[in-house]
Amino acid sequence: MEIKKIMVLGAGQMGGGIAQVCAQAGYEVVLRDVKDEFVERGMAVITKNLSRNVEKGRMTEDEKNAVLGRMSTTLSLEDGKDVDIVIEAIIEDPKIKADTFAELDRICPEHAILASNTSSLPITQIAAATKRPEKVIGMHFMNPVPVMKLVEVIRGIATSDETYQVIDDLSKKLNKVPVEVNDFPGFVSNRILLPMINEAVYALMEGVGTVEGIDTVMELGMNHPMGPLKLADLIGLDTCLAIMEVLYDGFKDTKYRPCPLLRKYVTAGWLGRKSGRGFYTYS
Numbered sequence: 001m002e003i004k005k006i007m008v009l010g011a012g013q014m015g016g017g018i019a020q021v022c023a024q025a026g027y028e029v030v031l032r033d034v035k036d037e038f039v040e041r042g043m044a045v046i047t048k049n050l051s052r053n054v055e056k057g058r059m060t061e062d063e064k065n066a067v068l069g070r071m072s073t074t075l076s077l078e079d080g081k082d083v084d085i086v087i088e089a090i091i092e093d094p095k096i097k098a099d100t101f102a103e104l105d106r107i108c109p110e111h112a113i114l115a116s117n118t119s120s121l122p123i124t125q126i127a128a129a130t131k132r133p134e135k136v137i138g139m140h141f142m143n144p145v146p147v148m149k150l151v152e153v154i155r156g157i158a159t160s161d162e163t164y165q166v167i168d169d170l171s172k173k174l175n176k177v178p179v180e181v182n183d184f185p186g187f188v189s190n191r192i193l194l195p196m197i198n199e200a201v202y203a204l205m206e207g208v209g210t211v212e213g214i215d216t217v218m219e220l221g222m223n224h225p226m227g228p229l230k231l232a233d234l235i236g237l238d239t240c241l242a243i244m245e246v247l248y249d250g251f252k253d254t255k256y257r258p259c260p261l262l263r264k265y266v267t268a269g270w271l272g273r274k275s276g277r278g279f280y281t282y283s
């Protein structure tokens, strides 16, 4: 299948990064969010990232402009009518994702593949909202997208081999390394990462260490590039909580119970970097 045009849904931290790497790889990209200010914010971050590449000599000004020239923005899902692939990166809410996939199924051409960047929601369940479950797949990028090499490619129960191959090839064209995984709660990445982050929040809640102390232990003691609380702030505490809920519901095992302090921060609107405050404060 020849891919020309890709629609990316959600111009937040993941959608913006995904749109950027797709346009850098030469694809025509349409980026959709629900409000003008959100698409504008997404495009501003992309433009800043590309300008840094120019400053660092990794790209010319002309190349930057060509990348931006391949991108357009929209508020309308109907603009999915002529795309080959959709990569969905909207908020981690099963109902909103299911409704969006049902709409995409109605709008997009028959050959189009519908991929989700969900962190943890079952691909099989998202696919069931469509009449083309064989063309629905998980394409899970890591944050920050322009930097991180991994794409976890998740097969739902009905995902076809052909769909898998197209997404595996696309990931490589985006200069990423795809890894195939099956559709189980949290896949591989977040089944392992999020319990560690959740445990760090428990350690904080129980007074075992301070925010800085816990992060320093993991940075200097385990050579993690970022401590777990700093990483939680990068991911977004709402997303971290949503993933823990999926693990807890999916396995019905108390070892995955979300830490009450994590829930308290989310209830307070302290979502990490994106809201200006999480375990740390950001200006």
Ligand SMILES: CC(=O)CC(=O)SCCNC(=O)CCNC(=O)[C@H](O)C(C)(C)COP(=O)(O)OP(=O)(O)OC[C@H]1O[C@@H](n2cnc3c(N)ncnc32)[C@H](O)[C@@H]1OP(=O)(O)O
Residues within 6 Å of the ligand: 049, 052, 056, 118, 119, 141, 142, 143, 144, 145, 146, 147, 148, 189, 190, 193, 225, 226, 231, 235
């Ligand atoms: C929740 C999920 O479903 C799955 C997930 O994504 S889990 C999260 C996975 N991600 C991680 O674990 C990230 C862990 N952290 C890291 O790897 C590193 O701290 C980091 C790459 C984020 C930053 O690296 P660093 O060396 O500490 O800082 P810094 O020197 O500022 O950045 C390194 C490079 O990354 C770039 N970078 C950092 N953040 C960036 C961003 N948000 N967007 C684009 N580029 C970014 C910087 O510009 C810099 O590029 P140059 O080499 O051109 O200068």
Ligand SMILES: NC(=O)C1=CN([C@@H]2O[C@H](COP(=O)(O)OP(=O)(O)OC[C@H]3O[C@@H](n4cnc5c(N)ncnc54)[C@H](O)[C@@H]3O)[C@@H](O)[C@H]2O)C=CC1
Residues within 6 Å of the ligand: 009, 010, 011, 012, 013, 014, 015, 032, 033, 034, 035, 038, 088, 089, 090, 091, 092, 093, 096, 100, 117, 118, 119, 120, 140, 141, 142, 143, 234, 235, 236, 239, 274
């Ligand atoms: N934050 C992270 O580290 C990672 C997140 N993910 C997943 O990526 C998805 C997005 O996460 P983030 O970018 O972090 O969230 P974010 O909160 O930064 O961005 C979400 C964006 O989606 C938009 N949106 C909401 N409903 C929409 C709709 N119906 N149509 C189009 N846009 C809509 C919001 O306005 C917002 O701009 C989630 O599914 C999340 O689980 C995956 C990998 C890593």
